[in-house]
Amino acid sequence: MLIWIFVLCVIIIPTSVLWKKRWLLYHAWKIPGPLSVPLVGSAFLLSATKDNFFDLVCGKLDSWRPVIKLWVGSQLYIATMRPTDVEKILTNCLNKSPFYENFNDIMKDTLLTSKVSIWKEHRKMINPSFNLKILNSFHDTFVSYSTEMVKYLSDLEGGEQTNLFPVIWEKTLDAALATLTNVNPQVIKERRRFITVIVKFEEILIQRFHTFWLLVDFFWKLSNLHKEHKEVCQTGHAFLENILLQEKKQYDSDDINDIQERVYQELVSVLPNMENSPTQEEINRLDYLERVIKETLRLVPTVPFILQYADEDIKCGPYVFPAGSNLIVPLVLLHKNPAIQWEYMVVLKAKSFFEVVYRNLDSYRPVIKTWIGSELYITTIRPADVEKILVNCLNKSPFYENFNDVMKDTLLTSKVSIWKDHRKMINPSFNLKILSSFHDIFVKYSREIVKYLLDVGGTEQTDFLSVIWEQGRLNTIIAEEYKSYESEDRNDDTIESKRFLRNLTKLNRTNQITREEILEETNFMLMAASETAAITINTILTILGIYSDIQERVYQELASVLPNIENSPTQEELNRLDYLERVVKEILRLVPTIPFIMRYADEDIKCDPYVFPAGSNLVIPLVLLHRDPEVWPEPEKFDPDRFLPDEVGKRHRCSYIPFSFGVRNCIGLKFGMMVVKVMVATILRNFKVTHNLQVSDGDNGLMLLRDQIVIQIGEELDGMVMIRSGDNRQGVCPVKFLQEV
Ligand code: HEM
Numbered sequence: 001m002l003i004w005i006f007v008l009c010v011i012i013i014p015t016s017v018l019w020k021k022r023w024l025l026y027h028a029w030k031i032p033g034p035l036s037v038p039l040v041g042s043a044f045l046l047s048a049t050k051d052n053f054f055d056l057v058c059g060k061l062d063s064w065r066p067v068i069k070l071w072v073g074s075q076l077y078i079a080t081m082r083p084t085d086v087e088k089i090l091t092n093c094l095n096k097s098p099f100y101e102n103f104n105d106i107m108k109d110t111l112l113t114s115k116v117s118i119w120k121e122h123r124k125m126i127n128p129s130f131n132l133k134i135l136n137s138f139h140d141t142f143v144s145y146s147t148e149m150v151k152y153l154s155d156l157e158g159g160e161q162t163n164l165f166p167v168i169w170e171k172t173l174d175a176a177l178a179t180l181t182n183v184n185p186q187v188i189k190e191r192r193r194f195i196t197v198i199v200k201f202e203e204i205l206i207q208r209f210h211t212f213w214l215l216v217d218f219f220w221k222l223s224n225l226h227k228e229h230k231e232v233c234q235t236g237h238a239f240l241e242n243i244l245l246q247e248k249k250q251y252d253s254d255d256i257n258d259i260q261e262r263v264y265q266e267l268v269s270v271l272p273n274m275e276n277s278p279t280q281e282e283i284n285r286l287d288y289l290e291r292v293i294k295e296t297l298r299l300v301p302t303v304p305f306i307l308q309y310a311d312e313d314i315k316c317g318p319y320v321f322p323a324g325s326n327l328i329v330p331l332v333l334l335h336k337n338p339a340i341q342w343e344y345m346v347v348l349k350a351k352s353f354f355e356v357v358y359r360n361l362d363s364y365r366p367v368i369k370t371w372i373g374s375e376l377y378i379t380t381i382r383p384a385d386v387e388k389i390l391v392n393c394l395n396k397s398p399f400y401e402n403f404n405d406v407m408k409d410t411l412l413t414s415k416v417s418i419w420k421d422h423r424k425m426i427n428p429s430f431n432l433k434i435l436s437s438f439h440d441i442f443v444k445y446s447r448e449i450v451k452y453l454l455d456v457g458g459t460e461q462t463d464f465l466s467v468i469w470e471q472g473r474l475n476t477i478i479a480e481e482y483k484s485y486e487s488e489d490r491n492d493d494t495i496e497s498k499r500f501l502r503n504l505t506k507l508n509r510t511n512q513i514t515r516e517e518i519l520e521e522t523n524f525m526l527m528a529a530s531e532t533a534a535i536t537i538n539t540i541l542t543i544l545g546i547y548s549d550i551q552e553r554v555y556q557e558l559a560s561v562l563p564n565i566e567n568s569p570t571q572e573e574l575n576r577l578d579y580l581e582r583v584v585k586e587i588l589r590l591v592p593t594i595p596f597i598m599r600y601a602d603e604d605i606k607c608d609p610y611v612f613p614a615g616s617n618l619v620i621p622l623v624l625l626h627r628d629p630e631v632w633p634e635p636e637k638f639d640p641d642r643f644l645p646d647e648v649g650k651r652h653r654c655s656y657i658p659f660s661f662g663v664r665n666c667i668g669l670k671f672g673m674m675v676v677k678v679m680v681a682t683i684l685r686n687f688k689v690t691h692n693l694q695v696s697d698g699d700n701g702l703m704l705l706r707d708q709i710v711i712q713i714g715e716e717l718d719g720m721v722m723i724r725s726g727d728n729r730q731g732v733c734p735v736k737f738l739q740e741v
Contacts, residue, residue, distance in 0.1 A: 017074070024076050027604075027613040031078060033069035034060065041071025043212060053210040054595075061621050066628070067610060073215075078612050079619035081628055083652035085607040089599055089618045090654070090662040094119070097598035097617040102208075105233045106201055109517060110524040111667060119664065122521065125507055126667060129180070129500040135670050136571060137495045138179040142675050143568045145175045146682035153687060156735065164541070164735045168679070169195050169534035175675055176529035181501040181522070183246040190239055197236045198527055204229045240523045244515070247501050258496075263289050277447070280439045301331035307397035308389055316385040319367060321378050326397040327389045328379040330361055334386065394419070500525060529668055532593045533675045539591050540584060540680050545691040547638055551684070554580050555724070558685045565685060565724075574677055580684075582640035584676060588658035590638060592622040597660055622658060631655045688724055 018025065036042045046057060061068055066081040075098070080086065100113040109118050111126065128134075149171050156162055170192065174185040185191065204225055208214045211225075220226050266288045271278050306329040314321040321327055361368055361379050370377045375398070380386065400413040411419060411426065496502060504518045544551040557579045562569050597620045605612040612618055627635035631651055632642065641647065659666035666672065683689075 021074065021615075024613050024615050027611045028069050028071070028076050028078075028616070031067060031069040031610050032064055033071075034064070036071045039073070041073055041075075043072045043215075046072075046210075053206065058595075058621065058623060061619075062624055065624070067607075076613075076616040077619055078610075078616050079621055080607065080612075081621065081625045082607070083625070083628075083631070083654040085605075085612075086620050086625065086654040086657065087652075087661065088605055088607055089601075089612075089620065090597075090657075090660065090664070092603075092605060093599040093601055093618060094662075094664050095600040095602055097600045097619075099598050099617060102205060105229065106236055107520050107524040107527075110520050112524055112528070122513070122517070123664075123667070125504065125513060126500060126521070129498055129503050130667050130671060131498075132670070134495060134498055135674060138175075138671070138674065139571045139574075139678070140568075141178045142175055142678040143682070145171045145178075146679045147568065149679060150682055150686045153683070153735075162735055165534065165538045166192070166195065168537050169530060171679070172533040172537070172675060173526065173530035175533075176526050177243070179671075180499060180525055180529060181243060181247050182250045182496055182499055183243055183501075187246055188239075188242060190242075194236065194239045194526070195530075197232055197239065198531060200232045201229070201236065204232065236523060237519065240519050240526075243501075243522060243526075244505075244519060247505060251502060251505060259292060263292055277440075277443045280436060283439070298335040301335060304332040305330050306390070307399050308393040309395040309397045310389075310393050311395055312392075314385075314388055314392060316367075316380065316388055317382070319378075321380075321385075321389075322376070325376040325378050326399060327393060328361075328377055328397075329386050329389060330379055330381060333362055333365070334381045334383070525668075528666075529671065529675075532668075533672055533679075536584075536588065536593050536672070536676050537679050537683075539593070540587050540676070541683065541689050542691070543587050543591070543638065544583070544684070545689045548690070550583060550638070550640065551689065554583055554684055555688070558681060562681070562685055569678070569681055569685075574674075574681060577677065577681060579640065580677060580681060582643040584673070584680070585643045585656075585658075586638060586640040589626040589632070589642070589656055590636075592626060592658045594658070594660075595623040596621050620657075625654075626656060626658075628655065686724060 034042050034045055037044070045060065046053075060070075061079050061081075067085070068079050070077045070079070080089070094116045096113060096115075103110075103113050107113060109115075109122075111119060111122055114122065149168065152167060173191055173195065177183055177185040177188065177191075207225060208220065214220045214223060214225065266286055270282050270285050308327045308329070310321055310323050310325045310327055312323045314327070360370075364379075366382045367378065367380045367385070370379070380389070394416045396413060396415075411423060497506065501518070501522055504513055504521065507513045508515060508518055544554065557577060561573050561576050599618045599620075601612050601614050601616045601618055603614045605618070626632070629635050632655075654661055657665075659669040659672070
């Protein structure tokens with residue numbers, strides 16, 4: 001018996017595992033890499049302290065350039081630093097490495113972490129919130145937070161030394177909240193707490209990565225660190241819940257208040273002189289008002305039902321609506337989402353009879369039959385059925401005979417034979433020329449309504465509907481309707497409606513994305529938008545503190561493009577800051593804010609002379625890719641002119657990818673560059689940055705990398721910012737550049 005157990009453990013199980021992995025093993029065999037032992041692979045080589053983990057990993061990968069394999073347990077990791085491989089990987093492998101599952105507790109199924117099927121849908125939904133028009137509208141917000149930053153720094157003059165990084169992060173978080181959501185950042189009291197949650201989350205993950213046994217799920221879940229991790233995630237989610245709540249409140253109140261104001265603004269701009277009567281051409285320019293009217297008619301169709309009669313069988317999908325049936329098209333249901341239906345009913349105080357009818361029809365959507373005595377009524381709200389009915393059944397339902405006493409054989413009620421004749425006779429009275437001639441009459445009666453209302457001002461309450469009815473019989477009234485926007489799906493193209501969170505909230509109302517998914521996406525988006533930008537800005541200021549000559553050139557450019565220090569930079573001025581742009585790019589080359597990207601090979605990827613086999617994790621170490629000596633002569637040298645247009649043209653497009661590459665690249669690329677440029681330009685226009693770090697400090701001056709997920713400049717940096725004001729004031733504000741909060 002014991003012998004069999006021995007055989008099972010030592011021969012059969014390992015052999016079957018090896019057999020399953022034979023494809024990986026076969027191709028991995030040909031790829032160079034360090035010593036690997038059964039069960040743990042090369043993981044023992046990565047055991048390090050918290051402070052040198054990152055250096056150690058980079059050092060290992062660097063020493064096996066350009067391609068290296070590493071077994072960590074049974075997982076195969078292949079890292080490549082060849083731009084052609086990088087292009088193949090980022091183009092063909094859209095799935096993320098299982099490594100990203102480590103983020104699941106705090107951001108499951110987000111753009112960053114999700115499987116390709118979910119990612120595709122979410123990216124399609126989120127992309128419109130990052131189009132150029134929307135991004136351009138963020139400029140002023142970025143400028144205003146940069147100005148706040150300048151004020152904050154100025155106030156430090158002569159005071160205590162303050163660490164700059166958390167302050168920058170707070171400002172980038174505020175900018176992200178103000179642009180990606182419609183929530184006023186000032187309303188969110190625990191913003192600072194969210195930042196500490198992110199930092200704690202990252203610290204815990206790093207601690208897990210370099211504590212070997214915690215990589216095994218079983219031990220991890222038993223550990224105190226896991227308990228702490230769960231608490232941190234809960235705090236993060238509570239913050240997000242609050243944002244979603246605020247966004248919802250804002251959404252609801254925007255719906256009610258803003259529309260009338262927008263109508264008014266349009267009226268004021270198209271009809272600036274209140275005394276003049278509008279011309280027809282002016283009325284035609286009232287696009288927004290036109291949309292409001294259409295939307296009102298969608299929500300409150302003045303005629304709520306159309307009833308036709310089937311003279312012959314009508315085939316509609318799986319059903320036949322038989323000859324002899326009455327076909328009902330309930331516009332009120334056709335136009336609306338079931339969730340808002342009853343809200344609307346309450347607002348319009350519908351008679352209880354109608355309410356019952358609507359409720360019944362609605363509960364059987366989209367098609368329902370009802371027998372009333374011997375009459376068959378079929379109701380449908382499927383647009384395709386509606387088209388068939390309205391095209392083919394021109395006769396009205398016998399129901400219209402109820403109107404015979406007051407309007408027999410009218411256009412509304414008559415049989416098709418009579419209707420055809422009448423319609424032919426009446427049509428000419430509604431041609432465009434005739435209608436145009438009505439304009440002045442409509443204006444006259446509208447003015448009478450205004451006059452009437454002015455006259456009743458301050459006197460008794462008056463029934464508004466009867467005034468309108470009397471003057472012009474225009475029975476579209478919107479007064480109360482917008483209260484029902486609460487759960488409504490508007491097709492609105494304002495910036496507010498396209499903002500990331502508003503857009504997702506709208507999609508949630510039509511069940512295209514769940515609330516949980518929105519929460520996770522928002523969580524990651526705010527993290528990505530604020531932390532990466534804050535780190536990039538802090539890194540730029542730190543590096544420019546080392547290279548004071550380059551900082552001076554940046555300043556000269558700023559002083560020439562933005563000569564008046566008091567003025568906020570316009571977008572056009574920022575676009576002219578070419579040298580600053582090159583400096584930012586060179587810093588993102590040397591210290592990419594995200595140091596690694598990992599993908600999963602769903603299929604074999606041929607990268608001569610190797611095959612990266614299906615099932616392997618493909619690692620792109622940006623920090624090393626960007627320092628490949630064959631592409632970047634003197635790679636550690638800080639030289640912004642590497643990004644002169646001629647130089648860029650000489651390199652492979654995947655030799656520099658701080659924002660990743662291909663369809664699954666960084667969605668916030670332009671947003672990130674904008675916010676970073678605005679903040680750095682505003683700070684450096686006002687201050688000179690200096691500190692105690694020299695190029696000779698640390699490994700290679702700039703290779704000061706700590707074991708953080710998001711790369712950091714190491715060393716505790718004491719420094720100062722010196723005020724550059726128009727009158728040459730030389731105030732000194734002591735700061736630190738420590739990337740800790
Ligand atoms: C400013 C510096 C920034 C840098 C250097 C940066 C870099 C990156 C990189 C390298 C990735 C790919 C990560 C991976 O595949 O593992 C990424 C993804 C992403 N970034 Fe950024 N990012 C920055 C700013 C932003 C901003 C401001 C936002 C949002 C406003 C943002 C949102 C995202 C999102 C949502 C993804 C996932 C995209 C997807 O998979 O579809 N990033 N970023």
